[in-house]
Amino acid sequence: MIRFSLVCANGHDFESWFASNESYDFQIERDLVTCPHCSVARINKAVMAPAVTRSIRNALPTKQNVALIGEGDAELRKMARDLHAKIVDATVDVGAEFPAEARKIHDGDAPERAIRGLASPDEARALLEDGVSILPLPILPDERG
């Protein structure tokens, strides 16, 4: 028996057991698998377990987390700067290749290593939704540009 995490055309997550991959394909092709929530038969395999999908969705604000650190708070600014420097030091810059490269490393198609680079909010969101644990690099306003 194989358990698959599935998602219906209306976005409901559920899990179902199948005797084999072939059994899954057979039943899906004949619309024999229906969503327990809305009964539609348009079902796909989910990228990850529903619980994980939900927790990541919840952890993904549509707005970005920001902080305002005053000029006077030198210690906090130094910590952010040091953390940024540490991460830069420990990672290889892959630039615009970051989304593709991060995915390759996650999928085991590229050697495991720490990288940094550029990702649009949409690209970052897609990576997180696929279970690739990327994190934003702290950058102080006076370091932009």
Ligand SMILES: [Zn+2]
């Ligand atoms: Zn449904």
